[in-house]
Amino acid sequence: MGKLLFWIVIIIAVLFVARIAARMAAARDARPASPPPKPPAQPGGGAEAMVRCAHCGIHLPRSEALLQNGRTWCSADHAQRGPTSK
Incomplete structure (x- = not known):
């Protein structure tokens, strides 16, 4: 036994x-044999500049902003309303 x-x-x-x-x-x-590939670099060498809407204060990329009268806006509606007085 x-x-x-x-x-x-x-x-x-x-x-x-x-x-x-x-x-x-x-x-x-x-395990991966090599580290994951890095995302392709953006043209211009880095992160895009952020701008602030003169009406509501939201921050958005410069390429998506509307530029009128030397100010940046998030939409045409806010550009028509004008800047807020704060």
Whole structure:
């Protein structure tokens, strides 16, 4: 009975070690070989400048802003209403 228990423990230990080795191999294969590619650089060399709407104060990229009379606006409606007095 002692020998049978000994062999059962040995078999369980071998299976346990094999399972751990398989998990480590799978984790090693799942890692990317190289870092993910960086997004392409924007023209102009960096982040776009942000401007503030003269009416509501919201900040938006300069390319999306409306420029009239030397001021920036977020929409034509706010450009018609004019700047707020705060």
